[in-house]
Amino acid sequence: MDFVQENSLAVFGPDGASNPIHVRDTIRKGLWTSHTSGLADGHVQGNVVILPEVLASDFLRFCQRNPKPCPVLAVSEPGQFTLPSLGKGIDIRSDVPLYRIWRHGEMSEEVADIASLWRSDLVTFVLGCSFSFESALIEAGIRLRHVEEGKNVAMFRTNVQTEPAGPFGGPMVVTMRPMPAADVIRAVQVTSRFPNVHGAPVHIGDPAFIGIADLAHPDYGDAVALMPGEIPVFWACGVTPQSAILNAQPAFCITHAPGCMLVTDLLNHQLASF
Amino acid sequence: MDFVQENSLAVFGPDGASNPIHVRDTIRKGLWTSHTSGLADGHVQGNVVILPEVLASDFLRFCQRNPKPCPVLAVSEPGQFTLPSLGKGIDIRSDVPLYRIWRHGEMSEEVADIASLWRSDLVTFVLGCSFSFESALIEAGIRLRHVEEGKNVAMFRTNVQTEPAGPFGGPMVVTMRPMPAADVIRAVQVTSRFPNVHGAPVHIGDPAFIGIADLAHPDYGDAVALMPGEIPVFWACGVTPQSAILNAQPAFCITHAPGCMLVTDLLNHQLASF
Numbered sequence: 001m002d003f004v005q006e007n008s009l010a011v012f013g014p015d016g017a018s019n020p021i022h023v024r025d026t027i028r029k030g031l032w033t034s035h036t037s038g039l040a041d042g043h044v045q046g047n048v049v050i051l052p053e054v055l056a057s058d059f060l061r062f063c064q065r066n067p068k069p070c071p072v073l074a075v076s077e078p079g080q081f082t083l084p085s086l087g088k089g090i091d092i093r094s095d096v097p098l099y100r101i102w103r104h105g106e107m108s109e110e111v112a113d114i115a116s117l118w119r120s121d122l123v124t125f126v127l128g129c130s131f132s133f134e135s136a137l138i139e140a141g142i143r144l145r146h147v148e149e150g151k152n153v154a155m156f157r158t159n160v161q162t163e164p165a166g167p168f169g170g171p172m173v174v175t176m177r178p179m180p181a182a183d184v185i186r187a188v189q190v191t192s193r194f195p196n197v198h199g200a201p202v203h204i205g206d207p208a209f210i211g212i213a214d215l216a217h218p219d220y221g222d223a224v225a226l227m228p229g230e231i232p233v234f235w236a237c238g239v240t241p242q243s244a245i246l247n248a249q250p251a252f253c254i255t256h257a258p259g260c261m262l263v264t265d266l267l268n269h270q271l272a273s274f
Numbered sequence: 275m276d277f278v279q280e281n282s283l284a285v286f287g288p289d290g291a292s293n294p295i296h297v298r299d300t301i302r303k304g305l306w307t308s309h310t311s312g313l314a315d316g317h318v319q320g321n322v323v324i325l326p327e328v329l330a331s332d333f334l335r336f337c338q339r340n341p342k343p344c345p346v347l348a349v350s351e352p353g354q355f356t357l358p359s360l361g362k363g364i365d366i367r368s369d370v371p372l373y374r375i376w377r378h379g380e381m382s383e384e385v386a387d388i389a390s391l392w393r394s395d396l397v398t399f400v401l402g403c404s405f406s407f408e409s410a411l412i413e414a415g416i417r418l419r420h421v422e423e424g425k426n427v428a429m430f431r432t433n434v435q436t437e438p439a440g441p442f443g444g445p446m447v448v449t450m451r452p453m454p455a456a457d458v459i460r461a462v463q464v465t466s467r468f469p470n471v472h473g474a475p476v477h478i479g480d481p482a483f484i485g486i487a488d489l490a491h492p493d494y495g496d497a498v499a500l501m502p503g504e505i506p507v508f509w510a511c512g513v514t515p516q517s518a519i520l521n522a523q524p525a526f527c528i529t530h531a532p533g534c535m536l537v538t539d540l541l542n543h544q545l546a547s548f
Contacts, residue, residue: 053331060334061334064346065359075335273547274467
């Protein structure tokens with residue numbers, strides 16, 4: 001994923017970028033059109049998919065069948081642009097820093113506001129993302145190499161097929177994080193508590209088992225080294241539903257631009273199932 | 275809930291009623307039209323809701339917004355009568371012992387087979403039920419009074435409103451199980467592992483807090499005594515979606531008859547999230 005050039009945090013003013021409502025307000029004004037990593041620290045950020053109602057039922061069924069790659073945090077009513085369960089005053093037409101507009105499976109443009117494109121039949125899906133569980137892993141003392149090296153996480157297409165629904169289907173995409181065995185055990189425990197943000201790993205160990213030929217060549221994101229004694233750990237990835245949507249080639253679809261997520265009022269800790 | 279008179283277990287033949295495929299085969303032949311409690315012990319049983327496609331999207335959105343009372347185990351494609359993720363050879367037109375047919379919110383008939391009513395626009399939902407978590411509680415050494423007394427669990431309408439979706443909404447219905455404080459703590463732990471079958475309790479203690487006037491007078495099921503030192507523990511109940519459907523008064527809808535669930539091939543233990 002390519003991040004657009006970072007804006008200066010100065011746009012958030014003297015209050016800084018810790019309050020999610022203030023962050024969204026700044027984004028709504030068009031002052032921040034960059035990725036949201038590190039903004040409103042401790043709060044849940046979500047992947048955004050906006051589809052015409054005619055496809056919404058199929059897509060929701062796809063998510064229900066594939067909860068690990070597609071954990072649904074909220075679904076709007078058709079035409080509704082607020083998401084009260086995720087945050088005060090959210091307006092999904094303006095509160096994502098950068099949107100991608102897709103027509104028949106091709107990206108047609110990137111825009112900072114979709115008010116002019118809004119339609120009464122659009123249904124918004126917000127899906128959990130790995131920022132939340134990475135935060136929990138770091139709090140548990142587990143070192144994440146891609147974070148320490150300032151890289152995007154390594155992502156791979158697998159030979160594991162999702163359960164299809166309507167036009168949506170295709171292979172599961174996973175993220176990989178290398179860690180020592182003791183941390184793997186703890187990471188399974190920690191992420192099991194967060195089923196709404198991908199949950200427990202889907203695979204541990206030999207990448208060939210899930211059809212990954214070479215860890216040094218990820219399909220998306222940046223490669224990270226696997227050190228001696230480390231085990232690669234694979235989690236279901238939010239690129240899976242994006243890939244399923246591209247394959248389905250809907251006539252019209254809006255997503256967030258990579259890394260430019262919806263910042264919500266929910267605390268990561270509120271997503272823990274126990 | 276009124277159970278129809280129990281059939282004789284002799285209909286299951288020398289192989290008995292422990293194998294879910296054999297149980298469904300016997301049910302399919304019309305030899306068992308009674309409740310399924312105790313059949314295929316250790317296997318997941320599910321609440322069944324069959325709705326026309328025009329309402330299926332609203333109902334799935336209702337379930338997504340209310341996962342504790344409405345935990346979705348599977349959703350079919352429109353017209354599809356198999357449920358491969360839940361069991362080998364399931365035919366939802368015949369594999370539930372007794373169905374209720376609803377027209378405009380009124381029950382019109384109870385039948386043992388819906389093949390003649392099947393339509394290409396019908397979508398089947400299977401929702402988790404408390405049999406699975408009760409099994410886990412009993413295995414954890416927690417005594418359940420209604421089970422020991424051979425009663426149906428006590429159910430109450432609350433003043434807690436569900437998050438509506440389309441025509442579906444209304445109050446959450448809960449089950450109540452009384453237990454000593456030490457067991458309450460353990461019960462929270464045990465049921466937290468089973469988010470797909472109602473998960474952790476929704477309330478503990480004072481019933482008035484959720485709008486329940488008198489534990490001795492449940493709205494559904496049988497009253498059980500609250501002994502000195504015991505705390506009432508409340509879980510979200512699968513009657514909630516049934517109640518939401520009745521309120522929505524769909525022109526046509528099929529459900530299982532109370533207690534006459536779909537027996538699946540899944541083991542209860544497979545539903546544990548960790």
